[in-house]
Amino acid sequence: MAGKIDARLKELGIELPEAAAPAANYVPYVVSGNMVFVAGQITLWNGELKFLGKVGQELSVEEGQQAARLCALNIAAQLRAACGGDLDRVKRIVRLGGFVNSGPAFTQQPEVINGASNTIVEIFGEAGKHARAAVSAAALPRNVAVEVEAIAEIE
Template sequence: MAGKIDAHLAELGIEIPAATAPAANYVPYVKTGNLVFISGQVPFVDGKLTYQGKVGKDFKTEDGVACARICALNILSQVKDACGGDLDRVVRCVKLSGFVNCIDGFGEQPTVINGASDLMVEVFGDKGRHARFAVGTNALPMNVAVEIDAVFEIN
């Protein structure tokens, strides 16, 4: 029955943004079989890039967590588009891959990416529990603080 996840989102006060078009020569997601592969999402809010800089220098860990949550909201927008607007079709969040633009010696990448992981569980419950990795890097496109891609199983 369509609408259970949308009703849950409303209860949580979470709004999923509209899916955006890719910024280069790629597609925002690919469906193959029952899997949807979501291209890396960055912290766009209302068409504007946020959180540009390095975690550990320009941002604290908790700012990185907030940035990861924005990336996860953008992931959900692409999943919703891939599901024809019906998030009830999500069987499971399979995997998140998280990249944190950070200074040398920063070791809290898992905490930062928890901003995305926690949102998936908040929205989907046990279906939101996933495999993942969280790594640090010296740079990300457009100098964003976080980029995350994802894999979902849908019906």
């Protein structure tokens, strides 16, 4: 039986990607007590990299927001895996940390990471409201535009 969050995803027409396996010697998430720490999620959609380049140069702010949204969908996929397939176990999204591949003159990191924040709240409702950081990075892995990590509380 599908839970409330799965029903919301269906209602919103949101499909989650497969939870990506780690690319090196780390795990995609760690469950410690009732907290889940999700490793940085990049702009990967079922094995294919999307949104490559620097926001504000090769990519627009709007494309950066789409990239951040994709990172948030990957976070939700990792949370689903951490919760044994039941996203209703997510009690609260505590924090997102967003990194934007951008040059030194670019200052719209918060607007870009809004793409992730808005998606998380869209999926989890009030429980999705979170603390956040949105910072610039001179480069990100594989030249992706955005990377977002998360901390969540689960039941």
